[in-house]
Amino acid sequence: MKRQGRWIAVLSLTLFALCGAAASWGGPMLSSAAVTVAKADQKQVPSISERVSMLWVLAELSGERKFNTTITVQGSFQTTAEDWKDERNEWSVAIKHKESFVEVTEHGRTVYRSHYGTSSWEGDILLFREKDGRAYYVVTIKGAANGGMKQSVEEADRLRSLLTAGGFENDWNATVQTETNLKRDAAWAKAELAIKEWGSANPLDIYEDDRTISASYETSYMGEGVAMKEGHANLQVAVQENGITGITRISFGTPLISGEY
DSSP states (O other): OOOOOOOOHHHHHHHHHHHOOOOOOOOOSSOSGGGTSOSSOOSOOOSHHHHHHHHHHHHHHHOOEEEEEEEEEEEEEEOOTTTHHHHHHHHHHHTTOOSOOEEEEETTEEEEEEEEEOSSEEEEEEEEEOTTSEEEEEEEEEEEHHHHHHHHHHHHHHHHHHHHHTTOOOEEEEEEEEEESSOHHHHHHHHHHHHHHTSOEEEEEEEEOSSEEEEEEEESSSOSOEEETTEEEOEEEEEEEOTTTOOEEEEEEESSOOSOO
16 A cells, blocks of 8 residues: 655654654764765765765764764654554564564653664664554664764665655655864864865754754755755754763754754
């Protein structure tokens, strides 16, 4: 049965909130992803691999340690209360997922969660049904270091291929994070310098408070994006300084940051 997805920004943010924040992992200090990203032609970066590799390069140019990658694959499909159990099983079969699901109550709703992965990456699955008659799913894949990044991309590609073949429309977001001892403003200046080094980057919106700066950009090198009032955002950058530890976390996401920054 063909499923038709309905993706809007508010829905994505709701799903990301349910998934929670990304964990931090250790990573390399020098640019190993730069080999994947050719600076000569940055007008289109269509594949997940190329776009995540570019995020990794930006992170290496901006941060110092604890590089980690988070990719989310999400979508929705029509279902009924009577068919919900069978539809969940059908969805699991479509992605060849063999681990069991645990029924839990979160934020007043019944959801189903499952965990899987390897030594290089971890995968968490969230499934739930809303009153609008649609079921929503989010698969969050977190990879450690450069090897984990590459294998996370492979898993995201595998999932999207199987979901598409099964008639489940899907979308994705990716985030690469790093840390620095620089203060908020200095970290932001360094991140901005990195994103402008690879091509044009037009800011579409900016959020700022005492500890955080976040902005969405329409760049010439990150491929297709999300429609916004002022353009199409295909890169989001955020820096957040921890007032207690003094450590600043830098996040690069495409088209937008997945989860918390």
